[in-house]
Every structure is written in C-alpha cells, then in structure tokens.
Amino acid sequence: MPGSGVAVLGLGNVLMQDEGIGVHLVNMLATKYEFDPAIQLIDGGTTGTDLLPYFDSNERIMILDAVDFGKKAGHVEVLRNDEILARFKSKLSLHHLGLSDVLSTLQLLEIKPEEICLIGMQPASMELDLALSESIRLHLENTLEIILAELKKWEISWKRK
C-alpha cells in the first residue's frame, strides 16, 4: 500500500469510445509515469459504491471522468470537494448516478477525505468503439499536464518511464 494516501480513480466505459476517457487517462498515467511517493491508480470502470473503500483508505482522491460541460470536445475543468456534488445537481458526469451516490454516501458514513478533486473532460463521440475519438486524442497530452499539475499540488512528483 503506497504511503502517499493519494488515489486516482479513472471512471468510464471503455467499450463506448470517449465514455471511457477516465479509464484511458488512468491507464496512461500508469504506463507512462513513475510517481514518488507511489500513488494508487485505479480503473474504476462504471461501478458505484464498490469504490467506497478507496475514499476511506486515502486522504486525497482524484477522479477522472467524461463530463458533459456543454463545451467543445476536449475541454477540461477541475472541480473540488463540495463543488462536485453541488454541480451534480444539474447534469454533469455521465456516471451521474454512480458517482453522486458514492459522494452522498460518503457524507452519510462520515468518510471525509481531506480533498477530492474531479478532473472532467468533455467527450466528442460515444459510439461503440474501444478507441478514443480523434478529437479527444488530440487533447490527451494537455489533460495529462493538468492532471500532473494537480498531483504536484499534493506533493507528488513524477518522471517519465
């Protein structure tokens, strides 16, 4: 178990093209970088409350997900803590039910990680396909940089493998 207390959860369905952005991003973090101190990188798929243990056993949790901001494909926004659930009151993450249930359940169980941050990326296409759409692929490096910058705030450093 890494000592950093940081977990990155990638959410989404990899069978549905950009729906699976979060999972693709977490896999890219795992294959391209080494982190110091080590962090937990989790492919959360489209599960809901199965993810609760990760919130309980880490102080800082980053969620990567496809989010419908109504912006251009590849647009990225970072939401923090209470802001996430507040924004879920209007339509937001495509995993709305699963993720908002997890976050409300955390409140009920009095599980309070120090920080939760959601990095959402606007998808372009969600057809049945294992590969991300071309327009999303163009923005992946930019999103990775945003993710790494957020991790840096949590005192996680990295080097390319």
Add this chain to the structure above:
Amino acid sequence: MAKRITVDPITRIEGHLRIDCEIDNGKVSNAWSSGQMWRGIEIILKDRDPRDAWIYTQRICGVCTTVHAIASVRAVENALQMEIPLNAQYIRNMIIAAHGIHDHMVHFYHLSALDWVDIVSALEADAAQASKLAESLSPWTQNSVKEFKAVQDKLKTFVNTGQLGIFANGYWGHPAMKLPPEVNLIAATHYLQAFEFQRKANQIVTILGSKTPHIQNLAVGGVANPINPDNQSALNMERLYYIKTLMDEVKNFIADVYLIDVCAVAAYYKDWLNYGSGVTNYLSVPDFPLDTKGTQFELPGGYIPNGDVGQFKAITSFDDPFFRDGVKESIKHSWYDGNWTRHPWEEETEPSYTDFQDNGKYSWVKAPSFGGKPAQVGPLANVLAMYVAGHEPTKKYAGMMLNTISKLAGTQVGVKALHSTLGRHAARAIRCAVLYETLENNYNLLLANIAKGDFSTFNKPVFPSGEQRGFGFHEAPRGTLSHWVVVDSGKIKNYQAVVPSTWNAGPRNQDDAMGPYEASLMGNPIAVPDRPLEVLRTVHSFDPCLACAIHLHDNEKEDIVTVRVM
C-alpha cells in the same frame, strides 16, 4: 378511463429502464417494460481472440463485472470441451459466492429497502423501544439503544440541513409506507451497517481476483492465481486465513441481520406476499461445479413450468442439451431489424429504432423464452429449484424464514407466498445464506486439495481449425446468465449474452406474452398515481439492472426520475 403512468428511469444505478403502466380503479391493468439503451458487446467482440472475450464482457456492466467474466470463460471452455483444474473451480466458486453475497446485501439494503422503509419516520422512533424489539428478534450485538440513538441523531442532522443526499428521491410519508417508526429506525441503522459488511464480502473477491472492480485472475482454462502455501506473492496460507476472517464476520450479518430484517418487512407488509407473481415459469441453472468437467454442482438448478414444482426438470451439466436447445430470443417487440425468434448462436444484432409503439416495437431488450415460454429468473427461481431438488441448506433457511415471518405476521405463511413481490426478497435472503455455506464449503475443499499437494490452476486452451460452438452459464445474483460463442479458427465469429435482466425485463415475446416485469405488475394496487411507489416495489424486487441488458448509450437522460401521468 384508464390512466397511464411512465416511470423513467426506474433504478438508481447504471442502465435505463422505463416502465409504463395503465391504472384502472387503483390497480395496474396493463404494463410495458422498455430498455432505453442499446447493447452492442456482440459487435465489439467479433473477430477477437476468444481468450480475451472475458476482459471485454466484464465491462458490459458496472455492477456485475465478475459474472460476465465467469460466463465468458465458461462459454469458450465449453466450445473447446475443456476440463478445468479443481483448484481453479474452487477459487472461481469462492469468487462468485462472495460476489453473490455482496450483491444480494447491496440489493436489499442499498437499492430497494427504501421502497419499504421510511427514513423520515425513523426520526420519530423511540430508540429504547427499537432496541428492545431488535434484541428480541436477533442476537446481533449492534442493536443497542446507543447505536440506534446515534443513527437517529445522524439522520436528524441530515434531514434538518436539507441534505438528504442519497435519500433525496424517497417516497417519504407515502400512504403505502406501513412500518412503525421503531422498525424504520432499525432498518435505517442496518442500512448503514450493511455498507461495512458488503464491503467485507467484496474484499474476498478482491483478494482472490487480484483487483476489483474488475477481477484479473481469470483465464480460459482456469485461473491465473499461482498457488504456493509458502510464497509471499502467491495465494498462500496467510491470504487464505485472512479470507476466513472476513467470511466469519459476514456470516453473522447475514444470519442475524439480513434474514431477520427481510422477515420483519414481509410480516408488516404481508399483503405484498399476494402481489407480483407474474410469470411463474422459473428458470435457473446449477452452479458451483465440484469436478473438472462441470457435471457435479453444489447448487442445483433447472426449470419449473407454471409454478408447478412437480414438473421440475433439473439441468445437470455445463453441456446439458435441455438448456442449450431451450433458449431462444425474439425481436418481434424489440428495436432490431426484422421479426425473428432465434437461438443465440444464430442471432444477428441489427439495431432498428422506431418510436415507442404499445403494440409494436418498444424496447432495446430482446424477449427470451425457454421452451417457447417467457421465464422468470433470479434468486426466487433458483431457491424454488434448490428446494424441490432437496438441497438441505436451502430447505433449512427457507424453513427458518417462513417460520419467522409466520410468527411475526401472526398467520401461517408457506412456500406458496414466495411467488410474490416480497417473496423475491425473501428468496434472495435465503440464497445469500446458502451462498455463505457454499463459500465456506469451497474454502474447505480448496484447502484440502492444496494440502494433498495439488497446486494446479490452469489447463492451456488449444483452438483447432474450423468452427466450434460453446455456451457458458452462471447462476448470477440477478439470475441465469448465459454467454454463447461461435469460434472459427481461433477467432470469435458470433457472441451473444443472454443476461438475467433480459429474461425479466424483456418485452412481449413472439406470441405477445408479457415478460416477467410486465406480468408481475398486473393487479398491483397504486394508491397515488403520481407517486407510484408500488410499481417500484415490484420492479425493484427483481433487482433490475439494465446496463448489461442493453448498453449505456444515453447521455440525454434527465437527472432525476420522471414520472408522467397522462
């Protein structure tokens, strides 16, 4: 004039199910069940390596990832007529037992209890009375006044600050809510405690499967867990003992809390032991293979037509033609091109959307049939089959539950009452207790086999040239799941998954016979048409989950449940 109501979506979890009902004189007089998304796993798998299929199929659904992995490897193994090492069977059996326990607990407490339990009413309960009542029913150690008071205070804070959160969509104060405040408080408390215990069950899956939510240890031909009692990185004694610790903790929660709570709900809502039977052709498959070939099973399964247990016919092996030849799917009322009824090996997946047509096509779900008839699947079908097959643990727990319900309700409740909305909940609790014994048994078998010096976990699959056809079934938490594969020279030529929610949520079939959800709603009372709690009760009792019955394809959905009354 009948009133029409539409509830969409009907579940809290992934997947979109729409239910339409006509209400006449306060009762449901017609019903339609419609899957609102399209599933296309079949298309993704075409031309892939059959050894990888399970990795993709466990992505079909966010709730039951494990079950699709298991059914997929079994289908390919069946196509190749493979034998599986005993250790691999035991390890898989432990994974599916632990997963089933986890899933049944989550379903009752976190996905459907709030159809029966009024959280707001729990605020008015007398914690001391609640504790007295709970302790009279069960030896559970966490039923103290202090425990109940703490939960009540927590709920008060939640409600007073307007932060209902996960409880926001409940039908609080609905006239069909009948539990006294004290029972509501007991149930709400166990709702919170259940989070801890379902998690322990899932931890067993994590340890054996290397990872959740997606297990990593399967392989066509066995499992990838190296067994070495002394090696730190293998499945060793330390890990196995830790699993035993987790098992022991889960055991008491099932027996002393889950079973008792379902009995209490059934006793207070005994009317609901009369509603909701619907389709009484019951299909389940045997599971937990105890030999390498899949001809001996710990839990029996089979087919019961017309609710007549005298006509029960067992399914006896992974190769049984009775199952293989009995399954067909119809698209007469589904959004696919044409109008055929075919065996899964012969199906094609050509979507063709029309509007919602009451008498035409209205769902993405196909309508499966067994021997030409719609069939209900799920824990109730399985428990009835196990009961009639004389499975002792099933008879023991069914007897215990029916006695407790009878005692609490003050009236004799027999096996017949299981053919109902609440009967499905009771059967799920019975099956959960049975699964615990299965888990324990397979744990003991695994340890004994390792002690004999057998460390084998994998037989290598070999793909001959030409075509092979296979099917793999699994009695999953929501019922009979089967994957059907046609392999051609080492590549997938056709792949179909006939999932539990397809059986239950299917639309009318080739003969216009209603599917189980639809039929079960007929005659249900509806007290308040724009708050159709009763519809949710019956449909939720099947444990609906449509992410796999059809695909998650709909990003246009509303945030909250829409109920339309016309």
